[in-house]
Amino acid sequence: MIEFRNIHKSFEEKVVLDGVSGVLERGKCNLLIGASGTGKSVLLKCIVGLIPTDQGEVLFDNRDFTLADRDLKTDIRREIGMLFQSGALFDSKTVEQNVMFPLDILTKMSKEEKLERANIVLKRVGLENTNKKMPSEISGGMKKRVGIARAIVNEDVKYLFCDEPNSGLDPQTSILIDDLIKEITDELQITTTVVTHDMNSVLGIGDKIMFLFKGKKVWEGNKDEIMDSGVKEFDDFVFANKVMNKMRHG
Template sequence: MIEIENITKSFGDKDVLKGISGVFEQGKTNMIIGASGTGKSVLLKCIVGLLRPDEGTVNFNGREFARGNKDLQREIRREIGMLFQGGALFDSKTVEENVMFPLDMLTNESRSDKLERVHFCLERVGLEHAAKRMPSEISGGMQKRVGIARSIVMKPKYLFVDEPNSGLDPLTAITIDNLIHEITTEYNITTIIVSHDMNSVMEIGEYIMFLHKGYKVWEGSNQQITKADVEELNNFVFSNKLLRDLRQHL
């Protein structure tokens, strides 16, 4: 579980986050949504430690991360997996080498043990056959799956995902959503996803935090979001015509 309380962040005279609080539960796909410029990516960076909030606390299972000592921060970082928007694969490394990279950097395991873990993760995302290929030789959706394999190779307790479906076709996006949800549930991970993709929100959003102009203005589940009586949220959710038509029949 990750609990944030009163997270505030400014850049110069621009207030980006204004007292954000919430609880992201273990074993659930938690989502932070909102229009561009609402602060969702800044909030994710504050949670993961890439930015330090001006005020507030970030607790990983009761451990205060943002202002913890270096040993504690190092301990928590080893428990974190990251899936970046563009995949962030190394072009000069094979799929196998990309997934092995965190093990090479952060562990002293034998090569045989590393390979066993890498191939387990590749099999879990359905890419064991692509281990020796280069990133340029596989599709965008496959690259995202390689990124997922790399993000779980260290057996993380916490998984942070930034716009996982960016640039993907709808069917591939559904595959990625389902895979993230399955892995979250199977390994009981605390997963936080930043997204503006309403299809993802409706499919796997077990807890959703909606930000608007730096404030948290709504939180709830994908079962509740279409019935919420919040103007800013409805404008965001029902900007899609299909969803507007759906709401008329609810």
Template sequence: MIEVKNLYKSFEGNEVLKNVSATFENGKTNLIIGRSGSGKTVLLKSILGLFEIDKGEIWYNDRNLTQMGEKEVKRMRREIGMVFQGGALFDSISVEGNVRFPLDMFTRMSSKEKKERVEFCLEHVNIEKHAFSLFPSEISGGMQKRVAIARAIALNPKYLFCDEPNSGLDPETATVIDKLIQSLTKEFQMTTIINTHDMNSVIEIGESVLFISKGEKGWEGTKHEILKTDNKKVNDFIFANKLYAQMKGK
């Protein structure tokens, strides 16, 4: 579980996050949604410790990130997996090499153990063995995202962060990625936080949804509750997509 308490963050006097509190539960897909510029990316990076917050607390289970020293933070980051918006695979390294990279960097596993772990992770995201030796440029965008997820879980993380994991994907492939992240979250009982503006993701896997508006918590609930809310800001966000306007009207 990750808990954020009364978080504030500003840049050069411009307050971007204002008194945000939220709980992200273990074994659930926790989504942060909001318009571009709402502060959701700053919130995600603050939780990761990439931004130093002005006020507030960030708890990883019983550990307060804001009170940790540099060495403690480094140790804790080994418990974190990250799926970046563009996948961020290394172009000059094979699929297998990309997944092995964090194992080379942060573990003392033998070559055999690394090979077994890489195969385990790639098989879990449905990458077939013939693709292990291919380079990112030789596989589809959807496969690249799956490889990125395999790399993110290579170190068996307790916490998984995904920044716009469906960016650039067609709706069908995006749904596959959503379901994959949800399945892995439950199987490995991770605390997963997904930053997205995609309402399809909300409806598919939004077990816990936090809506950020102008740097403040505007609403929170589940994928079932979001279609029934009378919160005007949330509705404006939803109704930007006519499909969900129709769903809400049923």
């Protein structure tokens, strides 16, 4: 479980997060949703420590990450897996080398142990026998799956963060990535957080949903409660997304 309390973040005069609090639950796909510019990606980066908060606390299983010393922060970071929006693969490294990268910097495993672990997670995401391929030789969907394999390659991972995992993907591939994220969350019983504005993802894997609007959390619930939110800003977001999806896909 991850808890964040009263998170504030501004860039110069622009307030991006204005006192946001919430709990991300273990064994669930926790979705941070909202239109572009509402602060959801900034919130994710504040939670994992990529961006410092101006105010507030972040706790990983009751361990205060905000005030943690260097050793505790290192321990917590070892338990975090990240899937970045672009995939963020190293173009000069093979699929195998990309997946093993966290093990290179976070563990003292032997080369054989790293390779064994890489093969396990590549098989889990359906990419066995792609070890020696370069990122330029695989599709966008495959790159996202390599990113997921890399995010979970360290067996210590307890928290998975996915920033717009369906960005740039066609609808069918997006569903496959959503399903894979959900399956891994259930299998590993980890705390998964997904930043998205895709209503298909929300309706497909939204165990817990937090809707941000102008830097504030204005609605919270699950995918079964969406139609009865009673929050105008959220209803407008849902309706706009449904209309856009219908226009794009007929």
